[in-house]
Amino acid sequence: MRKGRIGVVGSNMIDLITYTDRMPGPGETIEAPDFELGFGGKGANQAVAAARLGSQVMMVTCVGDDMFGHQQIQNFTTNGIDTGHVRMVTGKPSGVAPIFVEPSGENAILIVKGANAALSPADVDAAEANLSQCDVILMQLEVPLEVVYHTIAMAARHGITTVLNPAPASRALEVPRLSGLSFFCPNETELATLTGLPTETEAEILTAARQLIGQGIGQVVVTLGGRGARLVTADAVQDIAPVKVTPVDTTGAGDAFIGSFAHFFASGMAAPQALTQAARYAAMSITRRGTQKSYPTAQEFAASGPAA
Ligand code: RIB
DSSP states (O other), rough: OOOOEEESOOOEEEEEEEEEOOOOOTTTTOOOSEEEEEEEEEHHHHHHHHHHTTTTEEEEEEEEESHHHHHHHHHHHHHHTEEEEHHHTTTTOOOOOEEEOOOOOOOEOOOGGGGOOOOOOOHHHHHHHTTTTTTTEEEOOSSSSHHHHHHHHHHHTTEEEEEEOSSOOOTOOGGGGGGOSSSSBBBBBHHHHOOSSSOSSSSHHHHHHHHHHHHHOEEEEEEEEEGGGEOOOOOOOEEEEEOOOOOOOOTTTTHHHHHHHHHHHHOOOOOHHHHEEEEEEEEHTTTSSSSSGOOOHHHOOOOOOOOO
């Protein structure tokens, strides 16, 4: 497989993960059995998943000028990610995410953007010479929307495949400004929020996805949790089968899916095949605790079973 080049224009956070038997009610204090501090943020997670699988990855992101900012840069370097376009913002804290994980593996997440809110189109311009050498550029919505629109337009000028994971969903996202985007990857809830359409049934999901395609988006990948994923193009639909595992911690599973999809696609696989491998990678990640900590290396992934 060829070594793909991936650019991530997105966020980084420090994850403050509390493992709890149940969520506290309003005004209630309860004791939780365990806590972990880890590296997270949807952009950084996707970058780390792709890098661990062997892609050449560069990150365009902002960190705060605090202890966490320095640790984030060190973590990128440890994972072999190019930090030439990671900007430390004076006087801003790094992004953090308090996360609560229940025994079922289900999670609830708060994000405090911190320095991520300072990422700007100028940062993308400064990185354009490097980004223009990438096979795939990944984006999410934990940074200002103007950065996302600007990156899509830049990538379109260079003919680069773009992937947008619209998480966390924002009603402020202007779909017409995503025109030229190659892959849009929402879950069912995000798809409903962004289109204003119901997504309860398979037929409704298809209608909502096709509405986006009608607005200039190339292909839509709807992630369906335990039901797998669905790849929708203008004239075809393909279901990606789920991989059944017993979840321990689902935090960052969506990012494992997107980051590994970018890796497999940039390595030369067709989209359905790349998505099938991504489903396997994400499933492995939820059998372990933590966010980036749970992402397998290429060797671990290869040892887990045959490629499709
Ligand atoms: O998708 C999981 C991620 O969402 C966590 O790592 C957290 O930082 C938030 O960005």
